[in-house]
Amino acid sequence: MAVTLRTLQQCKLDGKKFSVLTAYDATFSHQISSAGIDVMLIGDSLGMVLQGHDSTLPVTTADIAYHTAAVARGNQGALIMADLPFMTAATPERALDAAHTLMAAGANMVKLEGAGWLADTIGILKRNGVPVCAHLGLTPQSVNAFGGYRVQGREADAAKKMIADAKALEAAGADVLLLECVPRAVTAELVAAVGIPVIGIGAGPECDGQVLVMHDMLGVTVGKTARFVKNFMDGQDNINAAFKAYDEAVKSGNFPASEHCF
Ligand code: KIV
DSSP: OOOOHHHHHHHHHHTOOEEEEEOOSHHHHHHHHHTTOSEEEEOTTHHHHTTOOSSSTTOOHHHHHHHHHHHHHHOSSOEEEEEOOTTTTSSHHHHHHHHHHHHHHTOSEEEEEOOGGGHHHHHHHHHTTOOEEEEEESOGGGHHHHTSSOOOOOSHHHHHHHHHHHHHHHHHTOSEEEEESOOHHHHHHHHHHOSSOEEEESSOTTSSEEEEOHHHHTTOOSSOOOTTOOOTTTTOSSHHHHHHHHHHHHHTTOSSOGGGOO
């Protein structure tokens, strides 16, 4: 049975965890979705892991659409989420155009980075039948504004604002939230404050779902590995087994462990 938005909502209601992994091409899409991973994210991380940039900023809507179409061709039933690249959510019109392109390429949902100010844009996307995931915390498209890739929400005021933003985005119609690099205690409070599924990366086991960048969880990394990454190729003979091990670890609550959290 294909995974849909309703599947994720039901997971939240039943207290079941779901797994998310980035995917960028048809072959890996086939492997990842056959392994039981629930959601495949065509992330703008492709700018770093595929294109070799040092940030996600150069990625275009055409890049994400190209990879979304490839992932859709290999998909064996996962839900496909595609990233709105840098600046495409600057105005509701630009967000609508980009979301149109990505949904036409095969996405089932779009993800956009930002905070409470995205409420209007989310409302317009929803009215046009586009399910939305809102990405909070360390939003890599704002790396220059943050002065680096840093954990977000460590100070009490910042944590309070993040939780208020999460509630505002839910009220605006966001279907899912994604939290990146957020202290575990803040995540726990935020997850309890909203009724929609929350996906985490470096945000702790309290999230309803977990996501990693595929290259990171296969141990194919250049440079320093982030604290929240686990190499699921360790102890496995092949990539398919690593995808299954990740899926099992997320769904059983074994990943992330405390050493992956802030
Ligand atoms: O672009 C991406 O792959 C992402 C994940 C890191 C969540 O946004």
